[in-house]
Amino acid sequence: MSGPDGSTQSRFRLPGLKGRGCAWAADLVLPVGAPSIARGAVLTAGGRVAALGPAGALLPRVPADARLDFGRAILIPGLVDAHTHLELAALRLPPAPMADWIASLVRETRAWSSSLFLASAKVGAAGTLAAGVTCVGDVTASGESPAAIADAGLRGVAFHEVLGLEGDRAGEILARRLAVLERSHAYRGALPGQPGAGLSPHAPYTASPELYRAVLHACRERGLPAATHLAESPEEARFLREGGGDFARMHRELGSPAELFRAPGCSPVEHLDRAGALEGLRLAVHCNQTGPADWERLRRAGVWVCLCPGSARFFGHPLADAAGMRRAGLNLCLGTDSRASHSSFSLLAEAAALGAARPGLGAEELLRLCTLGGAEALGLAGEGVGQLRAEGAADFAVVEPPAGVPLAAEALFHPESRIICAVTGGEARFAA
Template structure:
């Protein structure tokens, strides 16, 4: 059954759909919501949707494709530029110190500035990690949809109630929350097992996605196997260590499986230090992975095996992480880096992951905003994806909805 609305048929020389590029294809576009309902052959769509000639708009020589999704970022860190460090935990310590010194008005200003830039760069949705309640979008602006992952920390905290401040308790536990917020843990070495399980149940009981950092650095695995190393040293330094805690003696991924928090609405972030068993566990539970390549390389923590994820059929998303570890929050630059570093990956698959796959994970559908680009020179089936991504890197894109004037 077709939805009701005042729809238009938008045609272009190239249209990207979930099945790939359609040469001379089209989309059914809802200008009121600014989203495409479906894509396909222009003649078939015109006939099946009963579109009249007055409701057809053609963009010859142009490419239409869905906006991108930033699966993982920390907009609250937007006031920080790249924080240089020799190793991951030196970076963490510097970040903690710098955050404590930054006035909140600067945090808010940078947050709003970068959120606007994210939209201007062609990103329609962000998975944003935060625990600062003051960070809210300004009313009336056209901005990306922001799914907030409200992050809880506390290796020595065992209950959501205790992990939240008093004003936050009323907001989350008394039901005064919106549908675009999830309560989530940070990582297995910074959040207690009980808190990990409780946040997962909180998300599942409300139909929210669940996320956790995993496999970002090798020290995490050492900590879970032996209880020693850099993770323990940081916990002791912060006064979060629990005397008498016994390591589970398994990999971080196996540990999450034992906590029963892996399923198709779980998003695992970074996923660099996985062994073969970890990959099979993730695959068996249908969990999604989000890779942040440029951040990983800046922090010198290793490079994820993204090719293996695709080979195993594991759903993949991409994210930028924060400006504290990434040069920008531009998703076109992020996926361009992925394509450049992993020549065995098909660019179409990367573009699909950064758009349709990611959008469906967060929203359950693929009725997405679309972008419009006029490729420089001629484009062929073999070059159109990289041509479009290059245009995005250069900022030569525009939102279809902004190019659209509703008829009176």
């Protein structure tokens, strides 16, 4: 593995002098939303895609030292991981029932300094780039991850997390968080554009309906996206339906005021809908504990659903019915969640796991979930994130399948395929 400057450990001689036009070729280019190109190339200039087409036509348009031909490899849009917690990359927790796992996570990270969160987020940003991910929908509790995202040259949105069951303190909790948000987005990093900001009420079992409504109001006023964890576990569904159980015990152990929580007696999705906290939400993460009635509510409210198969596997949660959700007209994307609940940064492995669990989803659709689906969910598709097209963001990844595996979309999900390069804004940020 090498640094983003193409230092000597990389087997590639990387072009990418700042601002200079470069051509990147591979035996197969899959632009997403446009036909595949055999022996294709991407021409980049000024951080954008200047042209896309046959390598034979594009390579001669730049000097020889500004060309990179990956040969037997697949060039795809940079992957979009729509749900990460980069700042938890350095944390390892053993599998446990979710309530115990959350309690361990809170106890472990309570003592973390801001510099430790930043260092951990930098580990996460480097790991995610090495997985071919060029854009993240990241949740930050510390407020440190925007700087790590910016430094790494990643694109994305940092959703600032808020929690609190005390409805009468919702305004105060939000105001404190907005102050952190302003500070953490003042930092400037490697890309000309900064990671966008968003807000995230943690989940219906930790955030009051008043807090959800206050967040959504603030998001509407400021034009920010909002995301939340929703309907992740059977324990959450039970806590919302009847109260008590593991989550009540977790609240007591952590000293949070569980007595303020009134079980609404319905599903988590219906709870947010009744509370006026679904309309205006951009992204609902997990949604494992949902059925057709919930899907209709999410679809009507225009909420994107982010599935995290690896995290569901870690906890032993039944995975959402992705194929059913697609049939119901829901927009889907994928996330790896935190390394504290999933050891891998590989979004392609998430997609492969989803494909294996839900055979109705083909390779082309899985690739779309990992790219354009995430970009649309994060509101970045208009900039050309999530696909390769002229004038779009010059963000892409290069995948090398093992010998003998035919070059086709299916090869992206082969367990031995490897990411060999990740580029954002026309600059190589990772090369194997």
